[in-house]
Amino acid sequence: MIVVASANGIVGIKESMRVLKAGGSAVDAVEAGIRLVEANPDDHSVGYGGYPNLLGQVELDASIMDGRDLAAGAVGAVHGYKHPISVARKVMDNLPHVFLVGRGAERFAAEMGFERCNLLTEEARRVWEGRLRADMSEEAFNRLTEQPDLWKWVEIATDPERAKGTVNFIARDARGDICGGVSTSGWAWKYPGRLGDSPVVGAGVYADNRYGAAACTGMGEMAIRAGTARSVVIYLKTGLSLAEAGRQAMIDLNDLGGRYLSRMSFIAVDRDGRHAGFSNAVGSTYIYMADGMDEPEEAQRTYVRTKEQWGRNG
Numbered sequence: 217m218i219v220v221a222s223a224n225g226i227v228g229i230k231e232s233m234r235v236l237k238a239g240g241s242a243v244d245a246v247e248a249g250i251r252l253v254e255a256n257p258d259d260h261s262v263g264y265g266g267y268p269n270l271l272g273q274v275e276l277d278a279s280i281m282d283g284r285d286l287a288a289g290a291v292g293a294v295h296g297y298k299h300p301i302s303v304a305r306k307v308m309d310n311l312p313h314v315f316l317v318g319r320g321a322e323r324f325a326a327e328m329g330f331e332r333c334n335l336l337t338e339e340a341r342r343v344w345e346g347r348l349r350a351d352m353s354e355e356a357f358n359r360l361t362e363q364p365d366l367w368k369w370v371e372i373a374t375d376p377e378r379a380k381g382t383v384n385f386i387a388r389d390a391r392g393d394i395c396g397g398v399s400t401s402g403w404a405w406k407y408p409g410r411l412g413d414s415p416v417v418g419a420g421v422y423a424d425n426r427y428g429a430a431a432c433t434g435m436g437e438m439a440i441r442a443g444t445a446r447s448v449v450i451y452l453k454t455g456l457s458l459a460e461a462g463r464q465a466m467i468d469l470n471d472l473g474g475r476y477l478s479r480m481s482f483i484a485v486d487r488d489g490r491h492a493g494f495s496n497a498v499g500s501t502y503i504y505m506a507d508g509m510d511e512p513e514e515a516q517r518t519y520v521r522t523k524e525q526w527g528r529n530g
Contacts, residue, residue, distance in 0.1 A: 217507040219245060220483050220491045222384040222433055224259050226503055228252035229512045232387060233505045242395035243282050243305070245387040250278070250301040250399050253383040257337050261381025264298050265337045266401020268344050269408045270369060271361055274335035276300040276401055277415040280308060283394035283423035290415040292317040293408075296332040297325045301399045304415070314417065318409070335401075347405060370407050371527060382414050384431035386423070386485045394485065396423040396431045396445070403436070412436020418446040427452040428487050430465075434480035434495075442468045448484050458486045459518065462494040466520035469496070477525050481517060493517030496524070 219232045232249030236242070254263030254276075261267070268274045278300035279290035289308025291300050292315070303325045307316055316324055326332070349357055351372050356363070363369070382400035398421045400414040413420035413436030420436060422445040423429035430448035432439045439445065444465055451461035462484055469480050481495035483502050493502035495517040505512040 217390050218388050218485070218489045218491065218504060219249065220386045220485055220502065220504045221249065222382065222481075222483065223501050223503055223514070224262065225249060225253055225383050225385055226512065227256050228385070229503060229505050232385060233507075236387065236389050237507070240389070242387040242389040242393045243280065245389065246280060246385045246395045246397040247301055247305055249385045249387075250383055250397050251299050254299050254301060254399055257339075259383070260340060260343075260401070260404075262383045262399050262401055263300075264333070264335050265340055266335065267340055267404035268336055269402075269406045269410070270348075270366060271408055272336065272341065272344055273408065274340070274401055275406075275408070276335070276399070277411060278304045278397070278399040279415045279417055279421050280304050280397040281395065281417060281421050281423040281429075282308065283396070283425040283429060286424060288314050288417045290315045290417060291321040292411045292415040294318075294321045294325070296322060296335065297330050298333050298335065299330065301397055303328065303330060304397075315415065317411070344405065367407060370405070382420070382433035382436075384421075384433055384483050386429045386431055386483060386491075388485060388489045392425065392487075394423050394425050394429045394487070396421040396429040398431050398433075413439035413444070416440055418443050420445055422446040422449045424449050426487060428458070428485050430482050430484040432480065432482040435476070435478040438469055438472055438477065438480050441472055444469065444480070444482060448482065452486055458484060458490050458492050462492055462518060463520055466494050466496065466522060470520075470522035475525065475527055477523055479524070480522070494520055496520060496522040
């Protein structure tokens with residue numbers, strides 16, 4: 217049994233392993249670990265306390281995938297519900313659909329018995345307001361919701377370092393079943409309704425018992441364009457080792473062009489439970505906890521250089 221997570225999963229990885237040791241499934245373990253990150257107000261890239269969109273609204277995305285049968289559930293642009301990973305699981309377990317967004321996802325969450333809450337903390341609100349007021353006039357800020365050209369403010373207000381941030385969990389249980397899950401509040405100050413890779417099965421997460429699983433964090437637009445999570449699993453399917461599969465998926469990201477290329481990282485586990493992490497950021501780490509370990513350990517992601525640029529043609 218093993219659980220692998222992005223570094224911010226530290227608040228949930230022990231609970232995830234506890235679930236596995238108690239006989240829970242990989243799906244149970246992934247959901248349990250991510251829920252604790254979603255409830256952590258100090259993590260501004262996930263759940264409660266996440267940084268809001270341009271209008272000051274916290275929008276959450278999540279997905280989960282069961283490697284036993286490739287079942288998946290995902291939700292996007294959800295307002296007012298703290299645990300989108302659990303809503304995503306309910307989609308997987310209760311609907312013939314895979315992906316719900318916006319008001320439909322919120323209606324479904326209510327029908328499943330989830331309670332609404334205010335996701336915007338005072339700290340996150342202050343940071344959002346301070347960032348926008350740095351560039352906007354008082355009048356523009358006060359009339360933000362009425363702006364006819366809100367799209368123009370996305371690039372101005374965006375900090376490339378905050379165009380990333382997600383929690384990833386991959387678990388392999390005692391039966392050898394694999395699950396991957398991701399949850400995020402997305403790109404800080406994003407255009408309302410923006411979806412990154414986190415809720416997109418095949419981009420932000422993919423799990424297949426036969427080969428392995430991968431889950432991404434960073435600039436989700438890149439992972440969507442490259443189909444990164446599934447690419448890792450497909451490369452494993454072709455017979456590449458975990459190290460080779462991860463490197464090739466990073467090389468695919470380097471082949472992307474366009475004006476916006478930033479940080480990308482992912483974790484991966486093969487069908488035998490071997491794990492690895494990859495990133496285009498020097499010094500990036502991830503965490504893991506195997507059966508028999510009392511505490512999680514931190515590991516270096518393999519660094520693979522890819523081009524980065526912001527607001528320039530490439």
